Ligand SMILES: Nc1ncnc2c1ncn2[C@@H]1O[C@H](COP(=O)(O)OP(=O)(O)O)[C@@H](O)[C@H]1O
């Protein structure tokens with residue numbers, strides 16, 4: 001099992017005094033796409049936040065690259081290569097687009113390389129170049145999502161956790177984002193994709209988890225889950 | 240009857256500059272830590288006392304004394320955070336608790352100052368720097384005080400603007416202000432960086448107190464007596480806006496001096512009601528324009544003070 005980049009064991013976490021996710025085991029394979037699907041409110045976002053250290057952990061362990069990170073602060077986790085794009089509030093609205101990208105590359109040593117990478121990002125997303133000096137809060141939903149992913153990639157993470165990157169976006173934008181995710185994986189970055197839209201996430205992934213009410217209730221390859229009768233009935237509806 | 244407004248105009252500019260300096264620190268620490276720091280008042284007072292004592296009793300030149308005031312208040316601000324606010328914040332304290340804690344911290348500093356000032360017979364003191372007229376302006380004089388305070392404010396505003404917009408550290412501070420969690424997952428060590436915010440806020444407040452002690456007889460309450468104006472300036476800018484705070488500082492300065500002069504002449508309102516102007520400004524902002532000038536909803540921020548923050 002040395003090919004796991006992240007292992008979460010018996011993870012129980014939440015906010016304040018309330019427990020949201022309970023006793024979950026998750027293994028993320030290096031270089032693969034792992035999808036986490038489940039209905040709204042099932043604790044998918046909370047699980048991702050727990051991996052980056054933004055929730056209160058009540059029990060369990062999180063291992064990254066063979067090291068225990070259970071008690072590590074979020075800023076230190078990002079410094080060892082864990083990248084994260086939150087579902088909401090995933091940009092700095094009062095910073096310009098360039099500044100958002102600079103902060104993305106905050107912990108990198110070479111400012112020259114950061115500059116070069118910002119140029120490269122703006123070649124890929126011309127809309128970001130056009131509006132480079134504008135506040136990021138002025139971007140549209142799809143543009144924001146592009147910026148949010150670009151910001152996280154600026155850090156050159158080993159693993160990228162994406163929380164519903166395609167939610168509430170026009171189909172054409174969704175396909176661009178999914179293409180981008182495939183490109184990220186092809187560069188050797190491990191991707192964890194949280195999606196409410198179960199079908200498209202499971203078709204894309206190597207391995208998947210299904211959550212309901214704060215617990216992982218099903219796991220397997222994307223194909224296995226998609227062909228499971230109970231899953232199809234509960235999540236995709238009979239057609 | 241024509242009113243001569245030249246003196247109130249000059250006072251507005253000088254006091255508006257001081258309010259700006261004091262309020263900028265409040266805005267900076269609020270932006271980075273979300274603590275409405277009532278102990279900011281005492282940072283001003285300490286700066287005033289350090290300046291006065293060093294100039295009057297140790298015969299230090301004023302600019303050295305002001306530098307010492309900056310340093311002393313910067314260190315005091317940092318200590319407040321390290322000893323009280325940061326530990327509370329890390330434990331997940333609500334913003335309202337932090338607000339109350341800041342009132343307590345201010346009270347402690349204020350009474351230590353009272354004891355020290357009383358023991359040494361300095362309950363009131365003024366920095367011994369001669370203020371000389373430089374040139375006539377209407378029926379008033381532009382003095383060396385104006386010639387120090389206004390350019391000093393401009394210089395500090397420019398320096399802070401450069402810090403926040405042209406250095407990575409400054410951009411990181413703005414990032415924390417915008418979205419703390421996202422700043423953390425971008426690798427920003429927020430608990431280290433907030434020290435910078437406290438040092439700047441305290442230092443600039445101390446400097447403002449020191450400058451003011453040249454033209455004002457101060458006592459251990461003088462920062463506290465000014466706190467309403469400081470908050471009014473910051474709230475006019477929506478509590479987190481840099482330029483909004485600067486505009487706010489001058490609005491308060493002008494409203495208090497020119498406003499009261501006009502109210503006095505036209506309606507016979509006693510100038511002793513001057514402090515009520517800041518209070519009126521705060522109420523008016525909350526009622527009419529809760530977003531301040533900068534598009535930030537002050538009312539929402541205030542209501543969030545009583546709502547729990549997730550613990551992490
Ligand atoms: N910051 C928070 N504080 C308290 N409860 C929260 C917070 N964020 C989410 N929750 C609660 O946790 C539960 C799971 O939410 P979430 O993890 O966002 O689910 P999902 O991402 O699967 O839709 C919900 O009931 C939600 O109300």
Ligand SMILES: [Mg+2]
Pocket residue numbers: 044045046087163164
């Ligand atoms: Mg979610």
